[in-house]
Amino acid sequence: MATATCSAFGAVLEDGGHRVGQRVLCERVGYLAVLCQDLTARLVAARWDETSLDALAAGVDERGEALPSKGWMAIRRLGWNTPAPASAECAGAGRIAGVHVSDRVRRAGEEQAARTLRLALHRRAVVMALLATWPADPSRRTRAEWAALREVLPAGTSAAETRNRTRQIRDWARAHAGRLPAGLCELEEPPAAAASVLLAAMDRQQTTLERLDGVTARLRVKLPLCAAPVCRRDWAWHVIDLHLPPTVGPDAVLHAPTLRPTPTGRIAVDLPHSRLVAATKASGHTVGIGFDWGVNTLLTGAVGRLAGRGARARVVTDGRPLIYDATTVSAKLHRLRTHREHLAAKRDHYQALADHLGAPRPQWGAPLDKAAVLEREHARVCARIRHLNNALAWSAAHWAVDQTAALGASVIYLEDLATLEIRGRRQGNARLSGQVRGTVTEAIRHLAAKKGITVVTVPARGTSARCPRCLDPLTHHPAPDRLSERGWKWGHCGGCGLSLDRDHAAARRIVSRGLLAQTHTRADRATGARIIRTTIEGTVTVVRRPKKTTRRLRRTRRAPALPARPSGPKTTPGKARPTPARPSPARRSPTSHRMPDVRTVPATAPTGAVKRPAGHDTQTPAPSPGRPGPGHGVPAPRRPEELPPAGRRRLSRETCRQRTHAAERTGFHHVHATEVHTLTPRFGPHRDGTRPRRARKA
DSSP states (O other), X not given: OEEEEEEEOOEEETTTOOEEOHHHHHHHHHHHHHHHHHHHHHHHHHTOSHHHHHHHHHTBOTTSOBOOSSHHHHHHHTTOOOOOOOEESSTTOOEEOOOOOOHHHHHHHHHHHHHHHHHHHHHHHHHHHHHHTOOSSTTSOOHHHHHHHHHHSOTTOOHHHHHHHHHHHHHHHHHTTTOOOSSHHHHSOOOOOOSOEEGGGOOTTTEEEEEOSSSEEEEEEEEESSSSOOSXXXXXXXXXXXXXXXXXXXXXXXXXXXXXXXXTSOEEEEEEXXXXXXXXXXXXXXXXXXXXXXXXXXXXXXEEEEESOGGGOEEEEOOOOEEEEOHHHHHHHHHHHHHHHHHHHHHHXXXXXXXXXXXXXXXXXXXHHHHHHHHHHHHHHHHHHHHHHHHHHHHHHHHHHHXXXXXXXXXXXXXXXXXXXXXXXXXXXHHHHTTOHHHHHHHHHHHHHHTTOEEEEEEOTTTTTBOTTTOOBEEEESSTTOTTSOOSSEEEETTTOOEEEHHHHHHHHHHHHHHHTGGGEEEOTTTOOEEEOOOOOOOEEEOOOOHHHHHHHHHHHHTTTSOOOOSSOSSOTTOOSOOOOOOOGGGSOSSOTTSOSSOSSOXXXXXXXXXXXXXXXXXXXXXXXXXXXXTTTBOOOOOOOOOOOTTOOOBOTTTOOBOOHHHHHHSOTTOEEOOXXXXXXXXXXXXXXXXXXXXXXX
């Protein structure tokens, strides 16, 4: 299941065939969105109390029957019906009664209200668990207090969520003379409702959806013609043709979308689509890949193969690290977050200046105007961070799944970071929290399901603390040539002498824990995600791959760097003699072989042209006295980019590095990732102890 966002640029009225432009269509969709938003807000505000949340959390109605999964049906089974919504002429105007809406519009508002209240049930359970075990010192719990809290917390609650809710309750208590809140409804205000239309709660009398071809879908929806419709004539059928993005396959089944009018005047259509995939197996895997999370190196992986059976089972690896290095993108995100905090601080400062002036005065204008400008810029920076995070997460997920499929693995093991938290390092904590690892994990699960690959999370504790070869304690250092200093990046084992990257060592231990404990794989009841909670330690041995596969890999790496060989015979037509060899240094007299072929000092010719060493602009006239020109410490003006010759590879302007296939595949030219090569999964000894067969030619 996935959701693709499309755009509606216009519609056609079914009665009469009149064309409706994007601006008018956005207004009419906005009318319907406001009606649904008003109904949702009224229903949520009316049921924002502990009694109503208890009835919804029980999951049964007054007769003891289970509530249906559809939200609007559950609302009506509980007897929470509301009258027809009212509309507003403009912001701050009075309400207008007598609005005519169908029962399908009521369903959309009730469905959104039910989803909002059901999402609040998890937050309520966490808050009630914290209030029931509230410690004497909220900033520092004892072991007994932590044990009591973990017993009552809902399953899957992360340490970050526990810490944030604790701070929220502590701040509320300080503002209310030390009194604790009675529950979530007193701690928070009713959630705000979004201006959107959930067409999934409506039937064919309000909306229909059909697929015309592989790239086009037709949406029919009944929209109001004014902000306050009073009769049926104020509603009309609109036919909207949607262009499907490439992510929607030809075999995908389309479902009812959600309409969202955006502030820029665009109509966003969130189109859910689904396709059937084969169920993946939880155990019985022989080849798998383990990925370790990093700060700058977002993902570091290692392939592992299970050899032997029973008590003699062990894991072998080829020693090849798989690296997705997003250092430059991580630095960009860190700069954007710093800029966002700076804008928020300035906005709050101008708002405080206006508040200290007392009653409304003419002096309020300047601070409030500046605060409004800063608020708009803050929203733009936040949107930029969200888009960059989302693009980076899906790029890393695509790369990880492609590597798994190319290496013939059937399972991906990720470390469970629900309890990971770095203390005492605010900068590192900000980078860890900003890498949207949850989005990366969900994206990997989604893409792996399409290719029949299983995704399992394993315990993360101690993966970097011990050596993967002998399980002795691993010391950490800044670099392999600075083993006498304490650091973070490099790992060294004093027992067996293993010295390798810290994240690579952790990736080997992750794949070892997953393959050895795959019989303990369980599925989460709420989400269905596969997880291993049992830790089985085992050593990882490095073995060699078959020679022919290694040679083919070397040839594949060397092929893009070599110039293209011309077609036809090796002899050049029309060439009578071979090219003469370059004179040897012995024939050069009296010049030494160490003398450079070009001058290192610029010289001006009598014609006014500047002769410079290789790489300088030789066509620029000599500069006027007192004004520097290109070549005299000033770079030459940028020229239009030309296409590279055949067989040559284009260099990046920023980093002067070759744009590798991995960078082009991920979509980030400043992300350096291990290239995807198809290798045989048959390496190392078999599970019965015999040697594998020689790899066949491709």
